[in-house]
Amino acid sequence: MASEPVNVHEFRELARQVLPKMYYDFYTGGAEDQHTLKQNVDAFRRIMFRPRVLVDVSRVDMSTTVLGYKISAPIMIAPTARHQLAHPEGEVATARAAAACNTIMVLSNISTCTVEDVASSCNAVRFFQLYILSCLLGLKLSNGTFPEQVYKRRDISAQIAQRAEKSGYKAIILTVDAPRLGRREADIKNRMVAPQLKNFEGILSTDVNSVSVIV
Numbered sequence: 001m002a003s004e005p006v007n008v009h010e011f012r013e014l015a016r017q018v019l020p021k022m023y024y025d026f027y028t029g030g031a032e033d034q035h036t037l038k039q040n041v042d043a044f045r046r047i048m049f050r051p052r053v054l055v056d057v058s059r060v061d062m063s064t065t066v067l068g069y070k071i072s073a074p075i076m077i078a079p080t081a082r083h084q085l086a087h088p089e090g091e092v093a094t095a096r097a098a099a100a101c102n103t104i105m106v107l108s109n110i111s112t113c114t115v116e117d118v119a120s121s122c123n124a125v126r127f128f129q130l131y132i133l134s135c136l137l138g139l140k141l142s143n144g145t146f147p148e149q150v151y152k153r154r155d156i157s158a159q160i161a162q163r164a165e166k167s168g169y170k171a172i173i174l175t176v177d178a179p180r181l182g183r184r185e186a187d188i189k190n191r192m193v194a195p196q197l198k199n200f201e202g203i204l205s206t207d208v209n210s211v212s213v214i215v
């Protein structure tokens with residue numbers, strides 16, 4: 001792309017050009033026939049801004065508060081997995097970007113950088129997303145038990161949540177929407193290989209069955 005990207009579609013095209021196909025497909029794809037993905041995009045298209053004319057716009061302040069924390073606009077960074085597939089600095093860089101924009105990043109449970117590394121990269125307000133019913137299918141506990149049993153290991157969830165609290169994350173975003181993974185056809189075709197999930201080092205092994213180690 002010759003010029004600087006100016007909108008999300010152009011960033012997507014840039015990503016397509018520079019990322020390995022496997023990782024581009026991971027970020028951009030949905031499950032099965034991708035109906036939900038399309039519906040989500042359509043839902044955003046239906047949102048219109050009501051124009052207000054003849055009002056003073058010499059100073060525009062879009063700031064708001066979330067759980068008492070001030071952010072520059074009602075836009076935050078949602079939790080998304082595995083940023084190091086896109087760039088070696090991974091979630092550390094995302095956290096710095098959030099801080100520069102005066103907004104809050106929600107760090108994914110299954111980040112490629114650790115909870116602690118992201119915390120020490122900047123002193124902005126951060127939240128932490130926790131899958132209580134772990135959808136980390138494809139993972140195997142280091143003691144050899146199988147992934148479907150991971151959700152029963154409340155001690156693992158507690159351990160990660162405590163680390164987030166100790167590292168200064170201000171809220172836990174509890175997600176319960178993914179007790180099982182969607183069937184992501186592009187990832188299956190690409191035989192998706194993902195790096196280790198560092199938050200789980202010493203607790204879980206992510207070496208197994210890379211095709212299904214996806215969220």
Ligand SMILES: Cc1cc2nc3c(=O)[nH]c(=O)nc-3n(C[C@H](O)[C@H](O)[C@H](O)COP(=O)(O)O)c2cc1C
Nearest residue numbers: 026027028040078079080081108109110129175215
């Ligand atoms: C590549 C990718 C990875 C994601 N990883 C996570 C995750 O680790 N944890 C989570 O709670 N949500 C995850 N999500 C869901 C997003 O947080 C968000 O809910 C979803 O993208 C819908 O929001 P949108 O319509 O603004 O895209 C992921 C989404 C994408 C596209």
